[in-house]
Amino acid sequence: MKNDHPRWWDLSTTLLLLLTIWVSVIRLTATHWADGLERVESLVLAGLLVGGLAGASRLRKTISTPLLLVLTPAALLLALMATLPGYLTLETRLTAVLARLWETLVLFWRNEAIQDPILFIASMGLAFWGISVLAGFSMLRNGQPWAAVLLAAVALALVDYYDPNLEHRERYHAVFLLAVLLLAARVNFLHSKREWARKHISVDTETGVGITRSALISALLLVTVAWNLPSLGNFLAETSETRAENARSWFGLKDRISNLVAGLQGSSMSVVDYYGNFLSLGTGNPLGDETVFRVQASESRAGGTRFYWRGNTYDHYEDGGWNNTLRMRRGIAPEDWPPAADAEPPARVIDFTYQAEVSGMRTIYLPASPDWLSIAAVVQGAGFDGQGFEVAGVQSADALKSGDTFQLQARVVSPSEVMLRQAGEEYPQWIRDRYLQMPDDIPQRVKDLAAQITAGLDTPYDQAKAITSFLRDEIEYRATIERPPAGQEAVDWFLFETQQGFCNYYATAEVLLLRSLGIPARLAVGYAQGANLQEAFAYRVRVMDTHAWPEVYFPGIGWIEFEPTSSQPALVRPTGATQEALPENFSSGLEGAETRRPERPDPEEDPMAVELIEETTPAPGFFETLWRRFGALLIIITLLAGLAVWARQRRAQGAEPIPVLVEGVLARRGWDVPEWLSRLSGWSKRSEIEKQYVSLGWLMWLMGKRAEAGQTPAERVAALQELLPAVSDDAALFLEIYHLAIYSPHSADLDKAAQAVRKVWTSGVRGRIKQWLGI
Numbered sequence: 125m126k127n128d129h130p131r132w133w134d135l136s137t138t139l140l141l142l143l144t145i146w147v148s149v150i151r152l153t154a155t156h157w158a159d160g161l162e163r164v165e166s167l168v169l170a171g172l173l174v175g176g177l178a179g180a181s182r183l184r185k186t187i188s189t190p191l192l193l194v195l196t197p198a199a200l201l202l203a204l205m206a207t208l209p210g211y212l213t214l215e216t217r218l219t220a221v222l223a224r225l226w227e228t229l230v231l232f233w234r235n236e237a238i239q240d241p242i243l244f245i246a247s248m249g250l251a252f253w254g255i256s257v258l259a260g261f262s263m264l265r266n267g268q269p270w271a272a273v274l275l276a277a278v279a280l281a282l283v284d285y286y287d288p289n290l291e292h293r294e295r296y297h298a299v300f301l302l303a304v305l306l307l308a309a310r311v312n313f314l315h316s317k318r319e320w321a322r323k324h325i326s327v328d329t330e331t332g333v334g335i336t337r338s339a340l341i342s343a344l345l346l347v348t349v350a351w352n353l354p355s356l357g358n359f360l361a362e363t364s365e366t367r368a369e370n371a372r373s374w375f376g377l378k379d380r381i382s383n384l385v386a387g388l389q390g391s392s393m394s395v396v397d398y399y400g401n402f403l404s405l406g407t408g409n410p411l412g413d414e415t416v417f418r419v420q421a422s423e424s425r426a427g428g429t430r431f432y433w434r435g436n437t438y439d440h441y442e443d444g445g446w447n448n449t450l451r452m453r454r455g456i457a458p459e460d461w462p463p464a465a466d467a468e469p470p471a472r473v474i475d476f477t478y479q480a481e482v483s484g485m486r487t488i489y490l491p492a493s494p495d496w497l498s499i500a501a502v503v504q505g506a507g508f509d510g511q512g513f514e515v516a517g518v519q520s521a522d523a524l525k526s527g528d529t530f531q532l533q534a535r536v537v538s539p540s541e542v543m544l545r546q547a548g549e550e551y552p553q554w555i556r557d558r559y560l561q562m563p564d565d566i567p568q569r570v571k572d573l574a575a576q577i578t579a580g581l582d583t584p585y586d587q588a589k590a591i592t593s594f595l596r597d598e599i600e601y602r603a604t605i606e607r608p609p610a611g612q613e614a615v616d617w618f619l620f621e622t623q624q625g626f627c628n629y630y631a632t633a634e635v636l637l638l639r640s641l642g643i644p645a646r647l648a649v650g651y652a653q654g655a656n657l658q659e660a661f662a663y664r665v666r667v668m669d670t671h672a673w674p675e676v677y678f679p680g681i682g683w684i685e686f687e688p689t690s691s692q693p694a695l696v697r698p699t700g701a702t703q704e705a706l707p708e709n710f711s712s713g714l715e716g717a718e719t720r721r722p723e724r725p726d727p728e729e730d731p732m733a734v735e736l737i738e739e740t741t742p743a744p745g746f747f748e749t750l751w752r753r754f755g756a757l758l759i760i761i762t763l764l765a766g767l768a769v770w771a772r773q774r775r776a777q778g779a780e781p782i783p784v785l786v787e788g789v790l791a792r793r794g795w796d797v798p799e800w801l802s803r804l805s806g807w808s809k810r811s812e813i814e815k816q817y818v819s820l821g822w823l824m825w826l827m828g829k830r831a832e833a834g835q836t837p838a839e840r841v842a843a844l845q846e847l848l849p850a851v852s853d854d855a856a857l858f859l860e861i862y863h864l865a866i867y868s869p870h871s872a873d874l875d876k877a878a879q880a881v882r883k884v885w886t887s888g889v890r891g892r893i894k895q896w897l898g899i
Contacts, residue, residue, distance in 0.1 A: 131180045132267035134314055135789075140307040141259050141269055142172055147300040148276040148283075149252050154296075155287045158241035159484050159523075160207030164249045167203050171253040174199075175260025192257055200249050204242065209667075212409055223400035240486075241523075251279065267314060273304060403438055403446040403649065405614050405628045408604035411668040415481040416651070417489070421661040422475040426538035427698035432673060432685050433489035433665060435650035436517040441636065442563045444614040446647055449558070450506040450516040461496045470539040470681070476532045480524040488518040489650050489665070491534050493682070498531040508554040539681050540700020544585035547678035551644055555677055559644035566636060567616045574637040584643045588676050588686055591637050595688035599633075600624045627672040630689040634674040644677040648685070652692060781808035813865050813874055816858070816881045820844055823888045837862055844884070851887045854880040 145168055153162045174195055178188045204225075205217040212220075221242070228243035259272030280300060284293060425431055438446035473495060478488075488494075488501065493515050500521035505514045520530070539547075577594045578587040602624045608614040612621075615636055618629045631647050638645040649672045654665035671692070675683040687695045783805040790797050807815070820840060821831035827847045831840055841859040845852040858880040865872035 131264050132314060133180060133264060134310070137263065137307065137310045137314065138172075138176070140303055140310060141263055141273075142169075143303040144273055144300065144307060145172070145252070145256055145259060145276045147296055147303065148255075148280040151280055151293070151296045152248060152252075152283050155283065157287075158245055160204075160241075160245055161248065163203040163206050163245070164252050166206070167199060167249045167253045168256045170199055171256025172260040175257035175262075176264045177260075178257075179261040179264030179266075188261070192261075196250070196253060196257075199253060200246060203249050204246060207242075207245070213406060215404065216406055216409070219402060219404055220400055223402050227401070255279070263311075267311060269307070269311070273307070276300075277304075401436075401448040401451070403436075403448075403628075403647075405444050405608075405632060407607050408602070408626045410603065411670055412666075414667045416665050416667060416669075417481055417485065418479045418657070419654075419663045419665065420477040420659065421491075421663075423472070424661050425474075425536055426470065426472055427540065429538055429695060429697060430653040430693075431491045431536075431663070432648070432653065432671070433491060433651040434517075434648045435487045435489050436648075437675070438647040438649070439558050440561055441632065441647075444608065446632070448516055450504065450514065452504065452506050452513075454503045454505075454513070455500070455521065456497075456503055457500050458496070458498050461494075470543060471535045471537045473533055474536050476534065477529060478532065479527065479529045481526055483524070483526045485524045486519045488520060488530075488532065490515075490518060490532070492536040494518060494532060494534050496533040508552070537682055537684070538698075539678070539684065540698040541585065542700035543681065544678055544684065544697075545583045547585070547681055549584060549642075550679050551677065552679075555644045559646055559677060560639050560642065562636065562639055563613075565613050566640075567613060570613075570616055570619060570636065571640040573619060574640045577637070578641060584638075584641075584676065584678070587641060587643060588634075588638055588645075591634055592686045592688045595630055595634060596690045596694065598623065599630065599688075599690065601630075601689065601691040602626060605629075627689045627691075631672040631674045634686065634688045638674070638676060646675050646677075646683070648673055648675045648683075781805070783808045811865075813862055813872070813877055816877060817862055819881065820855075820858075820884065823885055826892055827888055848884060848887050848891065851884045854883045858884070 146165075149165050149168045153165060155161075174192065178192060181188065183191070201218065201221060204221045205214070208217045208220060224240055224242045225246060228240050232243060255272050255275045258275070259269050262272060263269040277300070280296065284296075287293075419431075419433070421431070436448060437450070438448045440447040440449050474491070476491060488497065497518065502519045502521060503513075503515055504518070505516045507513050524530075574591065578590050581587045581590055599618070600623060603626055605622065605625055608617045615629070615633050618625050619633055635645040635647050651665045651669040652671040654663040654669045656662070657664055671689070674686050674688065676686060677683055685695070687693075783801060787797050787801055787805040790801075810818070817837065817840075824831050824840070824844055824847065829843065829847060831843070835843075837859060841855050845855050848855070858877050861872045861874070861877040861880070864870055865874065865877070
């Protein structure tokens with residue numbers, strides 16, 4: 125049947141269209157505004173392919189448009205997930221991307237500065253994906269790609285406007301203009317060729333080559349002339365006064381765009397900061413030996429205990445995952461840290477010098493609650509009792525590059541066992557409210573286990589120590605494990621069923637066991653101390669040191685680490701047999717500083733008294749949980765469904781099969797065609813009823829009888845009837861329709877032939893299975 129709506133497929137045009145958009149996108153990635161921006165390039169390739177397939181299909185716009193809208197978020201998420209380290213699981217990367225996108229969208233909605241560049245990368249990815257899809261669709265469907273080309277030109281101009289200092293940036297303009305001129309010539313030729321065919325005007329095969337050659341020469345001349353004239357670059361390189369005046373005309377939109385790109389000061393995207401406000405227990409990752417950062421301390425930790433580098437903490441556990449509800453943020457400059465009180469035993473103020481070994485690091489991995497930081501930062505936490513501020517984590521205002529250094533002062537607490545036993549159980553109300561939460565689905569046997577382990581022990585320290593020892597002795601460490609069974613609580617499964625796991629499970633189990641006894645505890649994540657270097661008190665922290673551990677709150681002391689993970693060395697604390705009780709007014713964090721350091725600013729200015737911004741991100745709901753678990757599967761199914769629809773529509777319109785097309789291209793260029801491709805091409809050229817006939821030979825082979833070479837169709841069907849007498853009539857019906865379709869000019873009922881073959885195949889497969897099973 126003649127195609128009433130022919131498509132505009134042309135290899136040269138497609139390559140020129142790709143080059144046009146490609147120039148625009150590589151101009152964007154040449155800015156190096158954010159590490160990971162190069163992933164937009166892959167979206168251009170995928171978008172042009174998807175748009176071209178949709179344009180080449182016979183799908184109406186009412187069908188193809190929703191299908192493209194479904195594919196858009198899937199492609200964007202895959203590109204963003206590719207910016208995270210490859211050793212993370214797919215689920216971990218998907219969760220991290222979704223959490224970061226949500227957090228940055230909330231900040232964008234509130235018109236606040238966004239330091240994480242992920243929203244900018246997503247915006248650029250979405251824009252270029254849309255341009256590419258539009259280009260592929262409009263070219264293949266209508267032969268008119270100019271809307272997409274215009275958008276690509278606008279994108280190129282905007283990038284030039286905001287990045288006017290790139291060396292040799294005029295080369296991008298030249299290549300873009302050359303590609304557009306050649307594309308215009310080629311598209312015009314295709315339209316003319318179709319018009320000539322309509323009027324039955326004969327055109328030799330060299331016409332297209334000649335027109336393309338002439339267009340290339342003309343385009344090169346035009347580009348050369350344009351290069352020597354005053355260019356658009358004079359406008360794009362305006363004076364700062366003109367640029368500022370133009371920017372002021374953007375009003376509120378300009379403010380929001382400024383907030384969107386606040387984190388794009390040539391910085392790299394975070395590649396190691398995947399601890400967001402949500403943490404799934406996961407299944408584990410194989411970890412490498414790459415160095416993340418180095419630390420030089422001014423002294424060792426008192427009592428011989430080791431450092432932990434804390435990146436974030438979590439207080440709310442539910443559905444096999446953790447949520448950090450401490451969402452208030454304070455931006456703070458180095459000179460704005462409040463003067464701290466003098467340290468009293470068991471706390472010591474220790475100086476640390478960090479050196480980033482990877483680009484994109486933002487999280488400041490804390491050895492303890494910080495007193496001061498030498499770089500601008502954002503402190504995340506929550507206020508309590510109307511006067512204090514509990515720090516959950518700290519991030520640098522600007523992403524760090526490999527080799528960057530900064531200094532940190534922290535109040536490191538190293539109490540003895542005597543001090544911890546004497547701390548008591550008079551917990552502040554805000555600690556009880558936040559750090560005793562238990563999920564409703566925790567089985568009773570988990571609580572009973574905690575009571576059994578701690579039977580006869582009086583102090584929270586001794587109880588925590590006993591639970592730590594139990595987990596180290598009874599649970600086997602495994603770096604990777606299977607996912608907990610559906611419907612079973614993860615910690616219950618870890619403690620009573622598998623009894624294997626890694627640090628996330630060890631730490632979570634200890635936190636919940638302690639909470640069931642009324643002891644406040646939280647989950648901390650970051651890195652273990654790392655490898656000792658030759659320098660005194662110097663450490664190399666590697667990816668393989670990624671860790672999670674429980675922290676227990678002791679009144680008057682603060683949060684103290686415990687180590688239940690058996691792959692880590694046990695913590696040994698000083699017994700402190702001769703130590704006295706702690707002073708009642710001891711403080712371990714930012715709260716309550718009475719004795720001020722003389723070099724710090726006047727506390728009356730209260731630089732920390734800024735507006736608290738509390739995030740409203742809720743805990744993951746039902747649909748978000750479903751997306752986290754099955755999102756990757758949905759993406760794969762959607763892509764496969766799209767390919768299947770395209771393939772079916774392509775067959776329906778009688779288009780040349782892909783193997784035949786590829787074989788022809790190779791043959792025309794004089795290249796050797798692989799044997800497998802020749803066979804596949806030959807198979808693709810067969811009609812459906814011919815393929816069905818060949819499949820009957822396969823069925824005979826399956827039944828144990830090989831079809832003989834040179835058999836006539838009647839002989840093959842007769843042999844098949846002997847093997848499967850129950851479907852002899854169906855085989856005969858197929859033979860009749862086959863003869864009619866192949867050897868006569870009359871039409872044949874191909875649907876009946878297909879039904880007959882299916883019946884024969886069904887009977888044959890069933891018989892063979894019964895034969896194998898001895899039934």
